[in-house]
Amino acid sequence: MASDKRLPPDTEANRLSARVGRYARVGSQVGGFAARMAGARLVGGGRDRDRNAAELKAMLGGLKGPLMKVAQLLSTIPDAIPPEYAAELATLQSAAPPMGRAFVKRRMAAELGRDWRSKFAAFDETPAAAASLGQVHEARSLDGRRLAVKLQYPDMASAVEADLNQLGVILSIHRRMRPAIDTREIAVELGERVREELDYAREARHMAAYRQIFADEPAIRVPEVIDELSTARLLAMGWLEGRPLLDYRDHPLEARNAIAAAMFRAWWYPFAHVGLIHGDPHLGNYTVFEDAGEPCGINLLDYGCIRIFPSSFVAGVVDLYRGLLANDEARIVHAYESWGFVGLSRELIDTLNIWARFIYGPLLEDRTRAIADGVSPAEYGRREAFRVHQALKEHGPVTVPREFVFMDRAAIGLGGVFLHLRAEMNFYRLFNEQIEHFDRADVAARQRGLLLGVGLQPVE
Numbered sequence: 001m002a003s004d005k006r007l008p009p010d011t012e013a014n015r016l017s018a019r020v021g022r023y024a025r026v027g028s029q030v031g032g033f034a035a036r037m038a039g040a041r042l043v044g045g046g047r048d049r050d051r052n053a054a055e056l057k058a059m060l061g062g063l064k065g066p067l068m069k070v071a072q073l074l075s076t077i078p079d080a081i082p083p084e085y086a087a088e089l090a091t092l093q094s095a096a097p098p099m100g101r102a103f104v105k106r107r108m109a110a111e112l113g114r115d116w117r118s119k120f121a122a123f124d125e126t127p128a129a130a131a132s133l134g135q136v137h138e139a140r141s142l143d144g145r146r147l148a149v150k151l152q153y154p155d156m157a158s159a160v161e162a163d164l165n166q167l168g169v170i171l172s173i174h175r176r177m178r179p180a181i182d183t184r185e186i187a188v189e190l191g192e193r194v195r196e197e198l199d200y201a202r203e204a205r206h207m208a209a210y211r212q213i214f215a216d217e218p219a220i221r222v223p224e225v226i227d228e229l230s231t232a233r234l235l236a237m238g239w240l241e242g243r244p245l246l247d248y249r250d251h252p253l254e255a256r257n258a259i260a261a262a263m264f265r266a267w268w269y270p271f272a273h274v275g276l277i278h279g280d281p282h283l284g285n286y287t288v289f290e291d292a293g294e295p296c297g298i299n300l301l302d303y304g305c306i307r308i309f310p311s312s313f314v315a316g317v318v319d320l321y322r323g324l325l326a327n328d329e330a331r332i333v334h335a336y337e338s339w340g341f342v343g344l345s346r347e348l349i350d351t352l353n354i355w356a357r358f359i360y361g362p363l364l365e366d367r368t369r370a371i372a373d374g375v376s377p378a379e380y381g382r383r384e385a386f387r388v389h390q391a392l393k394e395h396g397p398v399t400v401p402r403e404f405v406f407m408d409r410a411a412i413g414l415g416g417v418f419l420h421l422r423a424e425m426n427f428y429r430l431f432n433e434q435i436e437h438f439d440r441a442d443v444a445a446r447q448r449g450l451l452l453g454v455g456l457q458p459v460e
Contacts, residue, residue: 098130099153104137107151111234119229123149131284133197133304138239146239147226148301156198156233164191189402193279197304200235206303207237208454213270219262219297221289240299242287246420248295253424255295259288260423262298264430267414272434274447275314275459279406280305281413283420307406308451310459311444312338317407318438321431324353324360332356340401348398351391358384359411362427369427371418380416 104125108116117123120139127135134152141147153159168187196202204225214220221240229236248259263286270276278285278300285302288295316338323331329349336344336352344352357364362371372380448458 098127098135099151101125103154104151107154107234111231112229120147129284139236141226141229145226147229148223148237148239149229150200150235150237152198152200152233160194160198164194184399185402186400186405189405193305193307193406199232200230200304201232202456203235203304203306204230205454205456206306209274209276209306209450209456210270210300210303212450212454213274213276214266217265219258220266221297221299223299223301240287240289240301242289242299245283245286245288245298245417248288249420249422251295253422256421257423257425259295259298260418260421260425261430263414263417264425264427265434266298266300267410268431268434271309271314272318272438273443274450275309275311275443276447277307277309277406277410278303278305279307279410281410281417283417286417305406307403307410308447308456308459309403309407311440311447313403314443315438315440318435320356321360321363321435324356325364339403341398347391347394351388352398354384354391355388359408362415363431364428366428367426368424370422370424371415371427375419380412380419 104127108123112119119142121142121144122140124138126137128138128148129136133156134150137149137151139147139149164187167190204227207222207225211222211224214222223237223240226236226238245259248256263281267278267281270278280302282302285300287299287301289297289299316335319331319338320335322328323335332353333344333349336349341348341352362369444458444460448460451458
């Protein structure tokens, strides 16, 4: 990464003044909304709850920063928030209006020095893409390489702390309404992961790890980080040419299946072999590259939301799968306990199995099939989440272990991608290829070697 020795002091750390400003912009909206959540209307008729849910979506949809991103994650967890809210928040897109040229010039000068333009052969000040925490610009290096340069929006560290505080207000009120799920661990996990996303130096190390994982995989491409043009809030990487995944919805089934198979491997291989997952399978984080006009693989574009799991958790995922496959209750319960679920009753185990059989369902049948028949991507998991919600209301509450949050989010998101593609594959065989020689000690050893090699810490 570029040296910071010649740069002025960091003026965008977690500052009180910036937090206060964020509280003023967001807190009044969230505070008023939370007060209505606590009122009788929320626990009353469905029309009021639908209207409040639409209002929350509209409020968050105009924000840059983490609160919108966190809302998307919460929408996938059964009963983490009321179902009407989950349905609305699931439709939020991780995009926001871009910052203007004045911001671009300030950010580039602050990170690379006043002579930043001399470090590029070309730099387009109009962003190619804008998201919740930053925006991407196209550039060209002095040696002619095409680059993607991601710039973090100003005062994001302060925005994170302010927004997480407001999230805590909403979740604490929901907890007082006797929900089926205790969200305390969920809130801690979301906070840690979103804070990590602000550290572009860490994202660069994530990217380096994935480049090693898929170095010999022709169907999966990972950008190369340009270290000398990158800092903690500026990330320069090689540009990967590709088209949006949704452009291929009407291609022949063989082509759609090839894209889906690459997606499956891009997600499950790192998890099963080194305990890593890409925790935000948003459609904008992938593009498809072609050869002679035909799709032949995927580009993985964003590495801010990478979750590192201990090998014990990976083993629990494999144990649960094999337990469900063999209807081995002892193995199923052991898997839940290894994840961190405690105080499991017969009723809670049965309830967790509803969700587990939904998540694992396509992997349990040795046949070619769609991920779900007759279900839209927006509705994927909704029916099962409602069944879990109803059962937990009677037999809960249950505290969801932290590690479950991004595992659940990623599985739901990946299923949504397969639904968009209308893929039909033997998911059972694809999954069993990944876990055929699974060994917990091997996963721990591979994780340690990989992560230490790129400057990250293993989590054993």
